[in-house]
Amino acid sequence: xxxxxxxxxxxxxxxxxAEAEGGIKVKPVWWRAPSQTKQLYVEGKDGKPAxxxxxxxxxxxxxxxxxxxxxxxxxxxEPAPGDKASxxxxxTYASAAAPAGSVEWLMLLLPSTDGLSxxxxxxxxxxxxxxxxxxxxxxxxxxRLVGQIAGKPFSATPGESITLPFIATRRSVVEVIxxxxxxxxxxxxxxxxxxxxxxxxxLLFIINGREAGTYETRAIEQPNPDxxxxxxxxxxxxxxxGSK
Numbered sequence: 001x002x003x004x005x006x007x008x009x010x011x012x013x014x015x016x017x018a019e020a021e022g023g024i025k026v027k028p029v030w031w032r033a034p035s036q037t038k039q040l041y042v043e044g045k046d047g048k049p050a051x052x053x054x055x056x057x058x059x060x061x062x063x064x065x066x067x068x069x070x071x072x073x074x075x076x077x078e079p080a081p082g083d084k085a086s087x088x089x090x091x092t093y094a095s096a097a098a099p100a101g102s103v104e105w106l107m108l109l110l111p112s113t114d115g116l117s118x119x120x121x122x123x124x125x126x127x128x129x130x131x132x133x134x135x136x137x138x139x140x141x142x143x144r145l146v147g148q149i150a151g152k153p154f155s156a157t158p159g160e161s162i163t164l165p166f167i168a169t170r171r172s173v174v175e176v177i178x179x180x181x182x183x184x185x186x187x188x189x190x191x192x193x194x195x196x197x198x199x200x201x202x203l204l205f206i207i208n209g210r211e212a213g214t215y216e217t218r219a220i221e222q223p224n225p226d227x228x229x230x231x232x233x234x235x236x237x238x239x240x241x242g243s244k
Contacts, residue, residue, distance in 0.1 A: 013065040030056040034115030041074040067098045093106040094118040102126040132224045133168035133198040147178040167198035189215045198229045
């Protein structure tokens with residue numbers, strides 16, 4: 001027991017030390033892939049640009065950044081063809097302020113139609129802010145959205161990110177309903193059943209579509225790295241919620 005107590009103190013001290021140093025981990029993803037394939041880079045520990053692999057709505061690579069500095073993704077500008085004096089250079093393609101309060105962050109990249117510019121959104125991925133089996137919902141529309149998950153109500157104002165009021169402790173089929181709330185009334189924008197379980201957590205996003213009155217939704221499912229979560233799910237003999 002004494003050894004466990006000392007280990008707990010050591011791990012807590014190590015975590016606080018890492019936070020004090022201002023280090024954060026950033027995981028970039030595309031909302032949609034740009035029209036032209038891009039290889040983006042980050043400044044490596046040696047000061048040289050290092051490539052980072054980015055997938056569409058799927059977390060793959062991560063990189064380290066410093067909290068008190070801007071998080072920057074670089075695009076390589078190739079030398080002008082036929083110009084021997086021209087050299088490769090680097091320009092900022094996407095950037096975001098390094099937020100406070102969390103160590104692990106999602107960097108969501110929303111490229112322009114031509115792919116020449118890019119907006120960014122940063123979201124905390126710390127387990128304290130989003131538990132396994134839970135869902136984080138972010139409203140990128142210009143309207144207030146209301147909904148239900150497993151019969152439990154929630155709402156989100158424009159730009160707001162909330163944790164939905166349902167945590168799956170076993171594999172469950174749950175209905176999610178979402179509506180836009182305006183002076184003209186409520187309009188259903190999303191209705192679906194999804195599978196939720198403690199083996200993953202979900203990031204759910206919605207933005208206004210290109211045409212008035214339309215919406216786009218995207219989701220990222222992040223697998224739980226703890227093997228025990230899969231063992232407990234596999235041994236659960238209870239019926240799946242929502243199944244018949």
